[in-house]
Amino acid sequence: MIPLSILDLSPIPEGADAGQALRNSADLARHAEALGYRRYWMAEHHNMPGIASAATAVALAHVAAGTSTIRIGAGGIMLPNHAPLMVAEQFGTLAALHPGRVDLGLGRAPGSDQVAARAMRRNLGGDVDDFPRDVMELMRYFEPAQPGQQLQAVPGAGLDVPVWILGSSTYGAQLAAALGLPYAFASHFAPTQMMEAMETYRAGFRPSARLAAPHAMLGVNVIAADTDAEARRLFTSHQQSFLNLRRGRPGKLPRPVDDMEARMDPHGRAMLEHSLACSIVGGPETVRRGLADFVKATGADELMVTGQIHDHAARKRSYEILAGLHAEMALAA
Template sequence: MVPLSVLDLSPIVQGGTPGQSLRASRELAHAAERLGYRRYWLAEHHNMTGIASAATAVALAYAGEGTSTIRLGAGGVMLPNHAPLIIAEQFGTLEAVFPGRVDLGVGRAPGTDQLTARALRRNLAGSVDEFPQDVLELLAFLRDPAPGQAIRAVPGSGSNVPVWILGSSLFGAQLAAALGLPFAFASHFAPQMVDQASAIYRAEFAPSEYLAKPHLMLGLNLVAADTDEEARILFTSLQQAFINLHRGQPGPLPPPIEDYESLAGTLAPGGPLSKAVVGGPETVRRGLADFIARHRPDEIIVTAQIYDQAKRIRSLEIAAGVRDALAPAA
């Protein structure tokens, strides 16, 4: 069976606080480990009143507390917002605390609006056009230091934290292939180019010191519940959030509504949520099997913006059961 991982945005729900969200994320990481998920990743966003993971490395350290086996990572750090040395130090620190368990996914989007991006960087001199060079600089800080190297990331130098390229377009696929790095495509919100990006990554991949063959991970919105009806209702929180974001009114994650038919337009073919798998165990089994058969990922990273924390964990439990049921017999 294709391994499953977890992507968390540490959602702030309506009526909730960032502290509650971060404690819920820590609980989710523990649950993901218990259920046999391979990785637990957090995503960097800024000036988003519905997302608590802006300080991604700090949030990862907190979420990872008490776990012992699951890999912890960024899905991802938006590298144009930061000096590569700072990120090497942050994730080198995480590697020192959680040895052999840290991933670093990097993307070239700002993870916010342009005004906030300027506030983050003080200027926009570090642009997305410099992303490939920033990745190379980051890799250099994380590998074993060269003789006479004047600047080292401490911690970080020699940690060899695995770096992933994240993308929602063809650019990331091409860069990951050229550098011989693992690639994670954001098909959970940008499904239109998943087939083309996957094909380019696999066809153009150049073996490297980091990876001998391509490793493709795809994002998937997966909301599971004990019945199809309950899952469709739970999914309306994310549907409402996407509508609000499209209207330029992002905010905390809204509670679910029972009238899910009124939100059916968010599932239009080619739309951002069109590949979502939503339903009870049997529906999820079919949806997950179909997704794997069509796209042939090496790994899937599932995400579920569910208002109720207990139901969010229950969704992971059901998905893990489906994963195990789909696994070939030994």
């Protein structure tokens, strides 16, 4: 079986605050490390009342300090919001504190609405070449400093920080292929171009000093519980949150409900079926079949699993069930 990793948005459940969400993230990361997950990534989002990981490098430092072996990283840093040098310094600091454990995923979306994007950037100017240029500039800061070099990232220069390109379209796939970098696709919320992006990335990949062969990781929502019915109930928190966001009413992660079908109109139902198509929800046997089918259909090299579950204990249990199934499938392979 291919490796499993975790994407954590550090959700703020109804009835809790950001501090509790971040403590939950640290606890989940320790749990994931013990269960054998490969990576624990956190994502940059702004102006979102239900997500606590806006200061992603700071949140990752908190998680990394409580773990010892699992790789930690950004999935991702929205590079248009930041100067490349500052990102290199932040992740260079993480790499200096936690050698050999830090990944840096880069995206070109704002991770926010236009109001927040303007507040961060002061203007929304730029051209289509900014993102590739900024990625290349950032990677240069991780190269060993040369004699007489006027500008360097400290910490950062000479440190091993693998850079990933993130995307939800073929744009990121083309860039990752051209630069010879690993690629992560956001199929957990934007599955439309998943297969086209995978084909584009693999066909155009150029080996580099950083990566000899293409490595594609796909996002997938997994909600596992002891029964199908309980998993479907837990999933209603994610469904409600997604609909609230798309309707312009973002908030904390709602409690699960028993009447989700009755709460949806045809448009909302169609929206969920489309955007959350890459979701595996159920008891152990349902998740086992769904996982095997997804890997076979996509040819992914790695899966980045996320699960928006209101109750922290249930979220830990979901990842525990998944890890157990993954281990069984690996032994049987």
